[in-house]
Amino acid sequence: MIVRRIKTQVVEALERQAAVALIGPRQVGKTTLAQDIAEERDALYLDLENPDDRAKLSNPGLFLKHYEDRLVVLDEIHRTPELFQSLRGIIDQGRRTGRFLVLGSASMDLLRQSGESLAGRIEYVDMQPLDVTEVDGGEGVYDRLWVRGGFPDSFLAGNDQDSLKRRTSFIRTYLERDIPQLGLRIPAETLRRLWTMLAHMQGAPVNASQLAAGLSVSAPTANKYIDLLVDLLLVRRLPPLFLNIGKRLMKSPRIYVRDSGLVHALLGIGDYDALAGHPVVGASWEGFVIENLLSVAPDGTQASFFRTSAGAEMDLVLDLPGRAGRWAIEIKRSVSTKPTKGFYQACEDLGPAKAFVIHAGTERSPLSKDAHAMGVLEMAQTLLQLA
Template sequence: MEHNSTIAHMIDRIVSSQLADAIAHSPAVALLGPRQVGKTTLALEIGQRYGAIYLDLESERDRAKLAQPELYLADHQDKLVIFDEVHRAPGLFPVLRGLIDQGRRTGRKSGQYLLLGSASLDLLKQSGETLAGRIAYLELSPFNVLETRSLPADDLWVRGGFPESLLASDAARSLRWRQDFIRTYLERDIPQFGPRIAAETLRRFWSMLAYHQGGLLNTAQFARNLGVDVKTAGGYLDLLVDLLLVRRLSPWHANLGKRLVKSPKVFVRDSGLVHALLNISDKETLLAHPVIGQSWECFVIENLLTCTSNKVQGYFYRTSGGAEIDLLLLWPDGSLWAIEIKRSLSPKVARGFHEACADLAPVRKFVVYPGEERYPLASDIEAISLEELAREIVRAQ
């Protein structure tokens, strides 16, 4: 465990410079991400530069310090204060608002509060009501392909990007960590955030999403399989999306005179959790499993999306006639990049991709494949590795 945490400290997080910039320019910053993703590690590293005070709100002792939050925080107006698991102290937000406004009146504008949260829902609900215009949001995802270049490429896909899973000493330990993580979420963490849901029901739903990885959302089908109504199944999905564990990828919709698919795609964001939910222990087992193609496609999509800033939006495109693009990136200037994903060392571009590109006129077209070499597949389409395209996206921002 000690060794893992040392390696985790040595891996640079892409969001690190954005976080430092946000702290320098905003009076409050929220760093959101699932549990165990490395938020505390990153916050403490940045906090060292500021001589920050760290409060873990899951600790009774630290919560006790905030029995009179105005008094405690007034004593530390000159410091960056880090609040970990901030949803544990919802009464804190109005206090922070008052202190930030007071600081503004006295000429202090930035670097006061860093809030760490394991979910968007409670944090956004609370801070959205009381800290509007005073808070910047950043999301920390599990490790991505640009952060783990020194590790075997397929380890990130098979084990996922949670530090303890990726850096475990062998495949069995990695799988056990992910299974424990899922159980802890179901039994301890989710009950803090949502209405009481039987852990077993939610586990079945989460596993269904893993089997259905990257498929179009059909809430009615999920509801039937679970024996609940559609609204309840929709609520389960909303909860897992809010906990930053599942992604809904929206379909591109524009008036093109075509019949476009309107349902979002849904997938479990971390590939390692997909494999744990399906009891896939290692690469050999994965290669023989029917989820392999969708697992790799969603792994690529999630990695590319975690490399984008919140100014770049991701979609997919599909018409009833078969035109399809796996991932569309919409840039702030309105231009589009079209990305096709093929798990083959000699990828071929399908007719549906050409048709979709004719509909949308993207400025860049790529086919991501598992090889290393970058080469033209057609005059305006490049075959490219995941890592290389991730770098290209970061450079373009």
């Protein structure tokens, strides 16, 4: 089993709060992690997709009274949102830390329900797919992580074909089962087309009108569908950074399908050779690097991008908490470390404490006093040290 860095965060949260919510997309490894913690703590584990386990909670107060001194893990709790009200009463009757660990794949529903009932009693931990700091860095491993994405079953599949089939099944399950179970009446084929269009647009500014025309829906409806994918932690809107510098700035957010493996599955890209010759290769790499860096960035980090009409551009701007300040990052899918002219122009506008060019190699080299070129692993490890 790959040791997940987030386990420490979950354990520490259980020491602080009565309830901890571990949220993230399906198949990201939440259940495996929770079962590992449950085994260490002699916890009660209930899978609420299992009818037998749901039946045990027909009277939650009475049933859970027998487990007052143990951690109780409730997997897929968004399937039974009515439980949140009961959990509040149970927690208040015997307030102690480490009472419940709840897991949910539908983050928006989980946040809404728990926010209504467990305010001040719950801490949220967001679980991401595997990143470059969590996998064994043998030959070709990081390229495999990029091609297959960070969902453990996909990354660990026996070959590229099996990995692609797993991701294709993942997409189908979301569209045909998970989203309808949330009570959302969205045609699966329409949402699939949107998701595929977003993969083609990886890293591009959001154009709701263009997307709406392709889907034969209104622009507000297209935005609502994108909101859904964002709330399910499947898509990221990266906002622009606004500065009062007297220059015209790009104002539309950029859109990314968060997992690179899902980008490739949506576009029918099965292996590294096919990806290397595909037009999305540069944008896919950019999204891969962004997700890896944000997964290790300290809590409180504000992420954005910067672009002016004159061509000054920075792919990722991190406003870090504490004294770290602002870091500016350009991402290049090449082993060349030479930054673009737009990089230097953006640095003049942004005035970052540090600037970096992240390339596809592993070599580190200085670009100037406060600017360096390095690979994605070293950059991720640098950010991890700030956490």
